[in-house]
Amino acid sequence: MDSAVSDAAAYATGVSPLDETDETLRPWQTDRTRAPIATKIVVAGGFGVGKTTLVTTVSEITPLQTEALMTEASAETDDLTATPGKVTTTVAMDFGRITLDDDLVLYLFGTPGQQRFWFMWDDLVRGAIGAVVLADTRRLKDCFPALDYFESCGLPYIVAVNHFDGSELFEPEDVREALTIPAHIPVMIMDARRRISAIETLLALVGHALEETPE
Numbered sequence: 001m002d003s004a005v006s007d008a009a010a011y012a013t014g015v016s017p018l019d020e021t022d023e024t025l026r027p028w029q030t031d032r033t034r035a036p037i038a039t040k041i042v043v044a045g046g047f048g049v050g051k052t053t054l055v056t057t058v059s060e061i062t063p064l065q066t067e068a069l070m071t072e073a074s075a076e077t078d079d080l081t082a083t084p085g086k087v088t089t090t091v092a093m094d095f096g097r098i099t100l101d102d103d104l105v106l107y108l109f110g111t112p113g114q115q116r117f118w119f120m121w122d123d124l125v126r127g128a129i130g131a132v133v134l135a136d137t138r139r140l141k142d143c144f145p146a147l148d149y150f151e152s153c154g155l156p157y158i159v160a161v162n163h164f165d166g167s168e169l170f171e172p173e174d175v176r177e178a179l180t181i182p183a184h185i186p187v188m189i190m191d192a193r194r195r196i197s198a199i200e201t202l203l204a205l206v207g208h209a210l211e212e213t214p215e
């Protein structure tokens with residue numbers, strides 16, 4: 001069985017993907033007095049924009065992935081013109097974990113991009129503190145549905161442009177204007193393949209979510 005599928009199967013049978021033996025233990029895993037603050041973050045955006053890449057780049061546990069090989073059956077629904085090298089697609093969700101500052105644990109949930117899986121979104125966002133909406137400047141309109149969704153449900157979000165090699169590099173303010181993003185919402189340019197860059201994006205979201213929902 002393909003490993004992505006077996007991971008998904010383990011998840012479905014209740015074996016937690018956190019029971020990984022290949023990770024180094026974090027202080028909060030051994031010292032009960034250092035209970036971490038655990039938060040849930042959603043990573044959204046159009047098809048092929050880099051959601052799975054971002055979760056995989058930052059996760060300190062082997063990310064749960066539910067990638068499936070794409071077949072010709074999806075040729076009409078999933079547009080591969082901008083990502084011709086893409087051979088798999090996320091059919092349910094991505095899941096990963098990252099500890100920041102030793103006591104802030106982020107659980108990352110990547111949404112499936114395809115519209116036919118949208119029935120899952122209401123479940124995915126439940127309990128989340130915020131969302132990162134990934135955008136690709138070659139296909140900006142692909143992130144409109146995610147923007148609309150978070151606007152309408154009131155979940156704090158930031159926009160992160162995943163800059164692909166060979167695509168034109170825009171200033172955050174140009175992207176803000178093109179997407180009509182309100183001034184108080186951070187817009188960043190990042191690279192989902194670079195851990196530091198992806199972590200900066202997550203920190204920006206955490207900061208923004210704290211501002212939006214003061215306790």
Ligand SMILES: Nc1nc2c(ncn2[C@@H]2O[C@H](COP(=O)(O)OP(=O)(O)O)[C@@H](O)[C@H]2O)c(=O)[nH]1
Nearest residue numbers: 047048049050051052053163164165191192193
């Ligand atoms: N050049 C470049 N390629 C990327 C970047 N992020 C993702 N990719 C590639 O783009 C493709 C789609 O990414 P993926 O994470 O599967 O997209 P998803 O559908 O949003 O989960 C993959 O082949 C990635 O290797 C990036 O920042 N730069």
Ligand SMILES: [Mg+2]
Nearest residue numbers: 051052089090
């Ligand atoms: Mg994916």
